[in-house]
Amino acid sequence: MRLLRRRRIIAAAILIIAATAAGTWALAGGPRFATEPTAITISATPITAFDNSDPTRVRFSALEFRGGLALTSDFAAFGGISALHMEPDGAHFLAVTDNGSWLKARIVYRDGRPVGLADAEMAPLLAANGKPLASQHKYDSESLTRIGDNFYVGIERVEKIVRFAVKDGLASRGKQIATPPDFKTFKYNKSLECLASPPQGQPYAGKLVAVTEESLDAAGNHRSFVLDPASRDAAGTLRFTVKRSDDFDVSDCTILPPGDLLLLERSFSPLKGVAMRIRRIPVSAIKEGALVDGPVLIKADLGYQIDNMEGIAVHRNDAGETIVTLVSDDNFSAIQRNILLQFALVE
Secondary structure: OHHHHHHHHHHHHHHHHHHHHHHHHHHHHOOOOOOOOEEOOOEEEEEOOOEOOOOOOOEEOOEEEEEEEEEEOOOOOOOOEEEEEEOOOOOEEEEEEOOOEEEEEEEEEEOOEEEEEEEEEEEEOEOOOOOEHHHHOOOOEEEEEEEOOEEEEEEOOOOEEEEEEHHHHHHOEOEEOOOOHHHHHOOOOOOOOEEEOOOOOOOOOOOEEEEEEEEEOOOOOEEEEEEOOOOOOOOOOEEEEEOOOOOOEEEEEEEEOOOEEEEEEEEEEOOOEEEEEEEEEEHHHOOOOOEEOOOEEEEEEOOEOOOOEEEEEEEEOOOOOEEEEEEEOOOOOOOOOEEEEEEEEOO
């Protein structure tokens, strides 16, 4: 039975690797992005169990599974969900896709479990001139965070961070912020997967914490930064590194209040299969030149309901629980899925 399960995991990993390569090629030929704000319909199929071999199991290390959704839509630009921001109400969210589109929607709950999406809309990320960023080859939007009245989006391949005014909604025009020269040395398509900002009262409040996917230092660890988004020249940028281990690479991050950085990570290879994990790192450990690490909250492979997990966000529900929401990027492939998963953090 274990050998059969292992073979299935390896086969699925090979398919996902192939789909990832195909998705990248497709984007290079021209991304499918929303050209104007458009209301869309998203079909959601509930995921009622996380463990494929034991549907009754709900506890997974530090997390308790609360439910999930497999998402599909006939809208051509839907897919490739790569970063996520949850509003405090735990229902409304904003996401970016890796073809340069916004996606916003409302999660519908029943008995505390997600059962569908409503009020969904997609729109292009706009440049300062009002034209879609994707039409200017700045489409690979991979990370998202909010500071005050602005959203910040990290764009791979061109290594830019763009600011959008919250008040302007999906019609907001992006303005590039200053970034350090280091950004020009990132590994192509392996960089700005993680943006987060600590809350007021915590170290680096109002600053941008950026951790690269697989742009590594000489010791093989993730190059990371703390930037001031208001700086005109990024001269005060702090540099640190995040410990890389077990061939996992960073795919997103968020702040777990009051002061921890949650790193969403993924790995895949024909030999080891596909996996995801979440690490918890104290923001207080971040210092100039520091190498930081932290405990793993959950780790899962294709024996569980995962895919190419790329987005993470947290909120507090009405019961006071901390809910962790994850989303996946299907690479616009028929053999991958856009899924949304929710867990309660069990302290």
